Amino acid sequence: MSDNPSAPTPGITQQERDELRRQGILLTSIQELYTWGSSHSVWPLNFGLACCAIEMIAASMAKFDIARFGSEVFRPSPRQADLLIVSGTVTKKMAPQVVRLWDQMPEPKYCIAMGACAISGGPFKQGYNVLKGIDRYIPVDIYIPGCPPRPEALLHGLVQLQEKIRGFKLTGPDAPRHLRADLPCDYPVPEFGAHDLEPPANPDVWKAPVLVRNEKA
Amino acid sequence: METPEQIRDRLLARFPGAEISVVANPAPAAQHSLLLGHAPAVEIARFLRDDPTLKLDQCSNVTGIDWPEKEIVETTKSTVPDPAGGPPKVVETKIKRIQPGYLEVVYHLYSIALGHGPVILRLRTGNRTDAVTVPSLTPVWRACEFQEREVFDLFGVVLTGHPDLRRILMWDAFKDFPMRRDYVAPDDYEWEPTPHGDVLEKAKRHYPVPPAAAPVAPAAQEAPKA
Amino acid sequence: MSANDFSPLAPQAGSHVREVHDPLHGELLEVSMGPHHPSTHGVFRMIVTLDGERVMKLKPVFGYLHRNHEKIAENTTYLGSMPYTDRLDYLCSMTNNWAYAIAVEKLSGQPVPERAEYVRVILAEITRLLNHTCLAGFLMQDCGCSGTPLMYAFREREKILDLFESLSGSRMMCNYQRFGGCRVDPSADWLDGARKLTDNYGRFLDEFETLLTGNEIIMARTQGVGALSPELAINAGVTGPMLRATGVNYDLRKVDAYGVYSRFDFRVPLGAHGDVYDRYMIRVLEMRESIKILQQALATIPAGPIMDPKAKLRGFRPKAGEAYGRIEGPKGEIGFYLVSDGSPNPYRYRVRPPSFVNLTVLEDMCLGQTIADAVIILGSVDIVLGEVDR
Numbered sequence: 001m002s003d004n005p006s007a008p009t010p011g012i013t014q015q016e017r018d019e020l021r022r023q024g025i026l027l028t029s030i031q032e033l034y035t036w037g038s039s040h041s042v043w044p045l046n047f048g049l050a051c052c053a054i055e056m057i058a059a060s061m062a063k064f065d066i067a068r069f070g071s072e073v074f075r076p077s078p079r080q081a082d083l084l085i086v087s088g089t090v091t092k093k094m095a096p097q098v099v100r101l102w103d104q105m106p107e108p109k110y111c112i113a114m115g116a117c118a119i120s121g122g123p124f125k126q127g128y129n130v131l132k133g134i135d136r137y138i139p140v141d142i143y144i145p146g147c148p149p150r151p152e153a154l155l156h157g158l159v160q161l162q163e164k165i166r167g168f169k170l171t172g173p174d175a176p177r178h179l180r181a182d183l184p185c186d187y188p189v190p191e192f193g194a195h196d197l198e199p200p201a202n203p204d205v206w207k208a209p210v211l212v213r214n215e216k217a
Numbered sequence: 218m219e220t221p222e223q224i225r226d227r228l229l230a231r232f233p234g235a236e237i238s239v240v241a242n243p244a245p246a247a248q249h250s251l252l253l254g255h256a257p258a259v260e261i262a263r264f265l266r267d268d269p270t271l272k273l274d275q276c277s278n279v280t281g282i283d284w285p286e287k288e289i290v291e292t293t294k295s296t297v298p299d300p301a302g303g304p305p306k307v308v309e310t311k312i313k314r315i316q317p318g319y320l321e322v323v324y325h326l327y328s329i330a331l332g333h334g335p336v337i338l339r340l341r342t343g344n345r346t347d348a349v350t351v352p353s354l355t356p357v358w359r360a361c362e363f364q365e366r367e368v369f370d371l372f373g374v375v376l377t378g379h380p381d382l383r384r385i386l387m388w389d390a391f392k393d394f395p396m397r398r399d400y401v402a403p404d405d406y407e408w409e410p411t412p413h414g415d416v417l418e419k420a421k422r423h424y425p426v427p428p429a430a431a432p433v434a435p436a437a438q439e440a441p442k443a
Numbered sequence: 444m445s446a447n448d449f450s451p452l453a454p455q456a457g458s459h460v461r462e463v464h465d466p467l468h469g470e471l472l473e474v475s476m477g478p479h480h481p482s483t484h485g486v487f488r489m490i491v492t493l494d495g496e497r498v499m500k501l502k503p504v505f506g507y508l509h510r511n512h513e514k515i516a517e518n519t520t521y522l523g524s525m526p527y528t529d530r531l532d533y534l535c536s537m538t539n540n541w542a543y544a545i546a547v548e549k550l551s552g553q554p555v556p557e558r559a560e561y562v563r564v565i566l567a568e569i570t571r572l573l574n575h576t577c578l579a580g581f582l583m584q585d586c587g588c589s590g591t592p593l594m595y596a597f598r599e600r601e602k603i604l605d606l607f608e609s610l611s612g613s614r615m616m617c618n619y620q621r622f623g624g625c626r627v628d629p630s631a632d633w634l635d636g637a638r639k640l641t642d643n644y645g646r647f648l649d650e651f652e653t654l655l656t657g658n659e660i661i662m663a664r665t666q667g668v669g670a671l672s673p674e675l676a677i678n679a680g681v682t683g684p685m686l687r688a689t690g691v692n693y694d695l696r697k698v699d700a701y702g703v704y705s706r707f708d709f710r711v712p713l714g715a716h717g718d719v720y721d722r723y724m725i726r727v728l729e730m731r732e733s734i735k736i737l738q739q740a741l742a743t744i745p746a747g748p749i750m751d752p753k754a755k756l757r758g759f760r761p762k763a764g765e766a767y768g769r770i771e772g773p774k775g776e777i778g779f780y781l782v783s784d785g786s787p788n789p790y791r792y793r794v795r796p797p798s799f800v801n802l803t804v805l806e807d808m809c810l811g812q813t814i815a816d817a818v819i820i821l822g823s824v825d826i827v828l829g830e831v832d833r
Contacts (some may be wrong), residue, residue, distance in 0.1 A: 244764025
C-alpha cells in the first residue's frame with residue numbers, strides 16, 4: 001500500500017517494507033488495508049440537484065471517466081451509496097429531503113458539497129428559498145468551489161476525499177464518525193415552517209462564523 | 218393585426234357595459250395592453266380565443282405584478298401677482314395623494330393559427346389585502362393552469378374559477394407571498410468575505426462591533442425577524 | 444363546451460388520493476416519484492396514482508429548485524441578471540442570454556449590429572444541437588439503453604463546450620450576450636472551429652441514428668406512447684418540438700423571424716402523431732436543419748462591430764415601460780417580460796419558462812399508460828429543473 005506513506009507500521013521502516021515487497025512479501029496493517037479498500041470504492045449516490053449535476057454526469061462520461069478512481073458506480077438508492085455529492089443549489093423546499101437521504105445512507109458515508117450553491121448559496125444566496133450551504137444541516141467532508149466546478153475539479157475533490165479516507169485511524173479519539181459511539185449518526189430533518197425551515201440550522205453541525213470586525217471611527 | 222383600440226371597440230360593441238380600457242406602453246416595443254374589468258373577463262377571453270379575425274388560441278405568458286400603494290406628489294405652479302408691484306411670483310403648491318395599491322395579473326396572448334400577437338390582457342385586484350380575487354382564465358386556456366398557480370403562490374392573488382388553486386413552488390405550510398415588494402425574507406444572514414452596501418448593514422446587525430478588549434461573542438443564530 | 448374547452452381530465456382540487464378501496468378492481472396505489480429519482484431529470488416530483496401498472500392520476504409537484512431568480516433579478520441591475528439567465532436552463536445558456544437580450548432591446552429600442560446577429564444565430568443553433576443531442580441521450584437512458592447513447596451524446600457535448608469555452612471563458616455558464624451585441628468578437632480560428640464542428644456533426648447524427656432511429660425495440664417502446672392532440676397542445680400553451688411533434692407548424696424562427704433568421708433557408712420538421720417517437724424524431728430532424736442554418740450563417744457572416752457602439756451596459760436605465768421578448772429556444776418559447784420604472788433595476792422581471800408550461804399536459808399524456816411509459820413521456824418533454832422552478 002505504497003500510496004499511504006503516512007501510515008507507519010510499528011517496528012519496521014518504510015525502506016524494509018519496500019524491500020520485502022520487492023521480494024513478494026506484503027506487510028500491512030488492518031487499518032491500512034481497510035482505508036485503502038474503502039478509499040478506492042467510493043460509490044456516489046445518483047443524485048443531481050441543479051447545474052452542477054450535469055457536470056457530475058460529464059465527469060462520469062468518456063472524456064473524464066470517473067471510473068479511473070473507482071467511483072463510477074452511481075447508485076440510485078441511498079442505502080447502497082457511500083458518497084453524497086450535493087451537486088447544486090439546495091433550496092429550503094429540498095433541504096429536508098437531502099437530510100433524509102443523508103440519514104438513509106449507511107456508514108461510512110461522506111459528503112461533497114459541489115459548487116458555490118451547495119457551499120454557501122452561491123449566486124442565489126440572496127434568495128428567500130435558498131439554503132445558505134448544506135453544511136447547516138449535515139457535515140461536509142470536501143468543498144469544491146466553482147459555478148459549476150469543472151469535471152476535473154470534481155475528480156480532484158474525489159482524490160482529496162480518498163486521501164482523507166486513507167488518513168483515518170480505526171481506533172482512538174481521531175477515529176472517523178462511524179467508528180465512534182459518542183458521535184451522533186442521526187441528523188434531525190428540518191420541518192417546513194410558516195416562514196422558514198425549522199430549525200434554520202442544526203446547531204450540532206453548524207456554528208455561525210465568528211467575525212472580528214474592526215470598525216474605523 | 219388590429220390595434221388594441223380596435224379590439225377594445227369591438228369588445229365594447231360585443232359586451233356592452235364591460236369595463237375595458239387601453240393601457241399605453243411608452244417603451245419602444247409599444248406593446249399596449251387591455252385592462253379588463255372582472256365581470257365578463259372570462260367571456261371576453263373566450264371571445265378573443267374564438268373570434269375568427271383574432272383567433273388568440275395560445276396564452277403564452279401569465280404573470281403577476283405587485284403595485285404597492287405609493288405617495289404621489291403633484292406639483293402645480295401658479296402665478297401670484299406681487300401686491301408691491303414687482304414681477305409676479307411663481308408659487309408651487311404640492312398636493313400629496315395616495316395611489317392605492319393593487320395586484321395585477323398580465324396575460325400575453327398569441328395566435329398560432331394566424332401567427333400574430335401579442336394581445337396583452339391585464340386584470341387588477343381591488344387592493345392588496347382583502348380584495349385579492351380576479352377571475353381565472355384557466356377554463357379558456359389550459360396554459361394558465363400552472364402559471365396562475367404560481368401567481369397565487371408568489372403574489373397571493375386568488376384566481377376564482379381555477380380548478381386546483383394550491384401553492385406550486387413554495388411548500389404548503391408557507392404563509393408569505395415572497396414576490397410582493399414588501400416581503401421580508403427570513404434573516405439567515407451569514408458573514409460574507411466582502412460585505413457591501415445593504416449586506417454591510419445586515420452584517421452590522423449580526424456582528425456588532427465588539428468593545429475594545431472584550432472577547433467577541435458568537436453571533437446570534439436566530440436573530441429576530443427584521 | 445367546445446373541444447378546446449377545459450378538458451374533463453383536468454386536475455381536480457386536492458392532490459392526494461388517500462385511500463380508494465374497490466373490491467372489484469382492487470386498491471389504487473399512490474406512489475411519490477421524486478424529488479430524488481434517477482428518471483425525473485433532477486428534483487422533479489410526481490405523485491402517481493396507479494391501478495396495477497396503469498397511471499390513473501398524476502400530479503406534478505414543483506419548487507424543489509425554486510431559487511428565486513425573479514426576486515433576485517428585481518434587486519439587481521439589468522446587466523446583473525445576465526449571468527443568472529445562464530442558470531435557468533443550464534444546458535442552453537446561449538439561447539437564454541439571447542431571449543433576455545431581445546427583451547431588453549425591445550424595452551430600450553437598442554439596435555444590434557449585423558455581425559452580432561449572425562453570431563447569435565450561430566450560437567443558438569449550436570446550442571440547439573447540444574440540447575437535442577443531450578435530450579436524445581437522456582431519453583434513451585430512460586428507455587433503458589443504459590450508457591451507450593448518453594456516452595455518445597456527451598462526447599459531442601464536450602466538443603461543443605470546448606467551443607463555448609474558447610469563446611466565452613466558461614463551459615456551461617457562458618454569460619456571453621449583451622444588450623446591443625455580444626461580449627467578445629469570435630476570431631477567425633473560432634469560426635473555423637465552428638465550421639469543423641458543423642461539418643462533422645452530420646456524421647455523428649448518421650452514427651447516432653444508425654444506432655437508434657430504426658431500432659425495433661425503441662420503436663416498440665416509444666411509438667403510440669404519450670400521444671398528444673394538436674388542439675390540446677395549442678390550448679395548453681405547449682411550444683417547441685413538443686408542439687411541432689403534434690403537427691402544428693409553429694416555429695418562432697419563422698413566425699417572428701427575429702434576428703436574421705429570415706435570411707436562411709431551412710424547413711420546420713413536423714410530426715404526425717405527437718407521441719414520444721415523434722418527439723424524438725422531430726429533434727433529430729431539427730438538428731439536421733440546424734446544421735443547414737449553421738452552414739449558411741458561417742459562410743455569410745459579415746465583418747463589422749460585435750457591439751453597438753452606443754449600447755450602454757453599466758448604468759443602463761431604460762425609460763418606464765414594458766416589453767415581452769421571446770425566441771424559439773431548444774425547449775420551446777422562452778420569453779422574458781420586463782417592466783421598467785426608469786430605475787436601474789427592473790421593476791418586474793418574469794421568465795416564461797417553456798418546459799414549465801409544457802408540463803401542463805404531462806398528466807393528460809400519461810393517463811392510461813404504464814408507469815414505465817410515464818418515465819419516457821417525462822423524458823420526451825425535455826425539462827430542465829432550473830427553468831421549471833426558476
